[in-house]
Amino acid sequence: AHAGSALAELAMQLAGRWPPLTPGLHTLAFEAGRVELLLGLGDARELLRELVLQADALYLDGFAPQRNPELWDDWLLRSLSRLAAPGASAATWSIHRPMRRALAALGFEVALAPGFAGKPEMTVARFAPRHTPQRPAGREPLAPGARRTVIVGAGLAGAACALALSRQGVDCTVVEALPGPAQASSGNPAGLFHGTVNADDGLHARFNRAAALATQACLAELAVPHQRGLLRLETRLPLARMAGVPGYVEALSADEASALAGTGLAHPAWYYPGGGAIEPAAYARAMLAASGAALRLATPIAALREVPQGWQLLDAAGALVEEAPLVVLAGGHGQLPLLGGPLVDLADELTLQRGQLTHLTEAPWCPPLPVAGGGYVIADGGGGVWCGATAQDGDLDPALREADQADNLQRYAALAGLPGPQGTPLSIPLAGRVAWRHEAPGD
Numbered sequence: 001a002h003a004g005s006a007l008a009e010l011a012m013q014l015a016g017r018w019p020p021l022t023p024g025l026h027t028l029a030f031e032a033g034r035v036e037l038l039l040g041l042g043d044a045r046e047l048l049r050e051l052v053l054q055a056d057a058l059y060l061d062g063f064a065p066q067r068n069p070e071l072w073d074d075w076l077l078r079s080l081s082r083l084a085a086p087g088a089s090a091a092t093w094s095i096h097r098p099m100r101r102a103l104a105a106l107g108f109e110v111a112l113a114p115g116f117a118g119k120p121e122m123t124v125a126r127f128a129p130r131h132t133p134q135r136p137a138g139r140e141p142l143a144p145g146a147r148r149t150v151i152v153g154a155g156l157a158g159a160a161c162a163l164a165l166s167r168q169g170v171d172c173t174v175v176e177a178l179p180g181p182a183q184a185s186s187g188n189p190a191g192l193f194h195g196t197v198n199a200d201d202g203l204h205a206r207f208n209r210a211a212a213l214a215t216q217a218c219l220a221e222l223a224v225p226h227q228r229g230l231l232r233l234e235t236r237l238p239l240a241r242m243a244g245v246p247g248y249v250e251a252l253s254a255d256e257a258s259a260l261a262g263t264g265l266a267h268p269a270w271y272y273p274g275g276g277a278i279e280p281a282a283y284a285r286a287m288l289a290a291s292g293a294a295l296r297l298a299t300p301i302a303a304l305r306e307v308p309q310g311w312q313l314l315d316a317a318g319a320l321v322e323e324a325p326l327v328v329l330a331g332g333h334g335q336l337p338l339l340g341g342p343l344v345d346l347a348d349e350l351t352l353q354r355g356q357l358t359h360l361t362e363a364p365w366c367p368p369l370p371v372a373g374g375g376y377v378i379a380d381g382g383g384g385v386w387c388g389a390t391a392q393d394g395d396l397d398p399a400l401r402e403a404d405q406a407d408n409l410q411r412y413a414a415l416a417g418l419p420g421p422q423g424t425p426l427s428i429p430l431a432g433r434v435a436w437r438h439e440a441p442g443d
């Protein structure tokens with residue numbers, strides 16, 4: 001929109017949310033999440049295969065049918081009709097006859113209307129298929145009519161579900177066993193968020209990138225305080241030959257990375273300008289508040305019972321606590337007893353992994369931004385750092401352990417370029433936190 005247009009302010013908002021130009025789908029939220037724009041960056045023909053949605057309006061603006069027919073041909077129009085809700089409108093500035101014929105053959109009622117921006121005519125259409133197209137299996141929403149849900153667990157996962165579902169108009173209640181939100185794994189004092197780079201931009205890299213960019217956008221929207229910018233040391237990929245993406249990730253030499261980190265780093269690094277570190281509980285609380293979900297604390301759920309209307313959630317005495325057509329289990333490892341019946345196989349496949357973080361109250365090196373790679377270091381804002389973390393599969397010991405602390409200090413010393421934990425500055429009283437990660441097969 002041009003400066004003089006009535007849309008200038010909306011255009012500014014859009015420009016402000018425009019993501020780094022990484023390929024794939026980006027969800028941009030406006031008006032406190034009431035308006036979402038799903039932006040696909042890449043080849044439209046590939047992206048169309050991935051979309052699962054029902055559109056009420058389609059606008060074709062793929063340049064010009066004569067110049068780039070691949071954005072107007074039968075295959076592309078059929079793909080669009082697959083996404084159109086019955087009654088959906090379609091429009092385009094073009095009046096290309098083969099395109100209009102193809103739309104009509106796909107079940108659109110096609111007409112010409114007065115054009116705009118100097119064009120005498122444009123095409124308008126309405127999707128009125130004789131038969132409602134069969135959607136491929138798995139493309140229907142899980143619980144299409146559900147307008148209310150109960151979420152078990154008020155950690156990061158439960159809070160994120162509450163926010164996402166409330167933005168879809170679903171009324172959410174979150175039940176939490178502990179006296180406050182985010183006191184289990186999400187109660188760690190600090191955590192990193194950032195994308196991943198790999199040479200072939202595989203599924204893992206794309207998934208982590210989408211998650212990192214969504215986290216960045218959500219933190220900004222909810223004004224959650226966080227440390228911005230993150231360095232991840234790279235020891236395997238030939239970083240000098242890999243292209244970064246401005247605003248998302250940049251490849252830095254060891255010298256450049258060291259200058260940012262304030263210490264001599266041993267390796268080149270990926271710099272994620274929008275990544276960083278947060279206090280996970282602050283993030284979870286912000287998402288819960290923004291969701292407007294009802295929060296029931298100190299309410300452990302002991303069992304689930306399926307009933308014709310959905311699910312009942314019961315306490316240890318078998319009394320009804322909540323009932324809803326849709327239940328989301330976001331209870332981390334504490335919910336494993338709930339995963340009985342058909343889900344028992346899933347519970348068997350999950351691995352619990354203990355992790356210990358270490359707190360160094362007076363750190364010889366306190367990086368101005370989080371640094372990761374063979375461990376990580378996050379400044380605590382008061383002259384100390386959090387560093388970690390250990391990983392022990394199937395270990396349920398909740399106590400802090402000296403041996404694990406020594407491992408963490410070793411990681412810290414290696415990142416900082418210090419001689420090792422034996423030196424006086426790093427021999428500290430036992431301090432830190434233990435929590436558990438949940439690993440699914442293929443993690």
Ligand SMILES: Cc1cc2nc3c(=O)[nH]c(=O)nc-3n(C[C@H](O)[C@H](O)[C@H](O)COP(=O)(O)OP(=O)(O)OC[C@H]3O[C@@H](n4cnc5c(N)ncnc54)[C@H](O)[C@@H]3O)c2cc1C
Nearest residue numbers: 153155156157177184185186191192301331332334335355
């Ligand atoms: C040492 C360590 C370091 C980590 N570092 C990072 C990091 O840097 N970056 C990162 O992204 N991730 C990190 N993680 C992982 C991250 O902490 C977890 O993925 C995340 O906190 C999981 O959130 P959650 O909501 O699934 O689980 P939780 O935070 O554990 O929340 C589950 C909630 O459900 C409640 N609950 C369980 N059962 C019931 C029940 N039956 N009834 C009612 N309530 C119930 C629990 O009380 C709990 O509050 C780290 C993990 C560890 C252990």
